Amino acid sequence: MNEPTVAPRAPKRKPAAERYLELWLFRSRWLMAPFYVGLVFALAALFFVFVQAAIKDLSHLGSMSPEEAILMALTLIDLSLAGNLLLIVIFSGYENFVSKIDTGDDEDRPGWMGTVDFSGLKLKLVASIVAISAIALLKAFMELAEGKDISDRHLAWLVGIHLVFVISGVLLALMDWLASKTDKH
Template identity: 75%
Template sequence: MTKPPASAAHAHKPALERHFETLLFRSRWLMAPFYLGLVAALVVMVMVFAREAWTEFSHAASMSPDEAILMALTLIDLSLAGNLLLIVIFSGYENFVSKIDTGDHEDRPSWMGTVDFAGLKMKLIASIVAISAIALLKAFMKTAEGEAVDNVHLAWLVGIHLTFVVSGVLMALMDLLASKTEKH
């Protein structure tokens, strides 16, 4: 079996440079353990979700409407964090390591293979904003129920949420400006 012909530009490079570039290109596989670690984190999220659901559902008959909403928000929060992990795992792996070959599998998410780094950043910050909004809403609901919530804690939640919102807007603005500049 013969090797396919090298590109003309590649053939004119010195051997040391070609080998160095090959090493650099193959080093992308050093990222694979990070994605395996994120898969392990997703397993932990499933375990926490199951424990939380079991705990909450076990006293569902005696829940007030506000408690039921807080329970739903907690489960939504965990679900969003799990979705965020999946987005980072799939997009990161496909953008930085290798394409995921699922063939024509009907369950392949339509966004797989189409989310670039800028899109990944925006999905990431949007998920973080949603997660922080849920934490803030849960704190406000506890306050509305008459439960004592430390004002300093509440101020931190508001400040953190606003920081994420402003960061997201600034990232989107930077991406918009970058898309309008001439590429080199």
Template identity: 65%
Template structure:
């Protein structure tokens, strides 16, 4: 006859110690995402550098700039700022959704959307930003065509197909989010 060993240690919820320990380490592993967000902050700094260099370069030619060239400059700067907004959105909402809540010292300065953008909302905002960036790139290409630059028909076709793909993907994401919201009720 085999003597039973000591009973495994169990917490008040009835889980064995091994399971509790595994779940604790699994929960703590979310901090492995923190370096991703730190590197995205560095990428935001790099984007700021490129934005400043582009603005400096373009603004230094402001007195000789045609209206069309001025519009292209503005579109380029808007494009870069949208990419920056996209990075900030991913950094903040990703960190808050997957790592920990951000609690700034001055809560008056906290943007209203922080803490309220869930993963589905983040996907929608990302899709919207990508569609806007794609639209600006397409508009910039057509503006350059109007200035006399040439592009192959193949290149133009692919730019349009890519933009339409982003638009359709965004619409499908919105429909899926709408269906998911309606099925929760």
């Protein structure tokens, strides 16, 4: 028995005003591009501060105590982590919200570029912030051990802020894990 064939319906065309609104909304993502350019300037400023700190600390390398050398290293690590954080936000934010970065076949392209979604970006940001906070706390403890005068209130704030970052990171990771276990609607 032959059933009659039904021609597929053509999709209903949206009104022109709706199409233009959606096109305008879609193109408005480019308003974010200056933010990422601004972050590149912040990265350059961070580089300048890194070079200044390295020159200042390395100029008296011969007279440094082991504790001072560790503090110098922690300061430089702290600045490099902040730079990494900026790069993650610049690359991932631009690729997730503005446009794909076309690097051609560049072998130096970081492996995570183009694969970090908004959820992964949040976790990377929180992990970087926790690491930066931990280094600031470690530096304060080392300065305290060297006999520098650090108030209990200042130390308590550093510990409290670090704990807030750690707890926030754990909760964000837990929320992402729970979201991955639920059915997508």
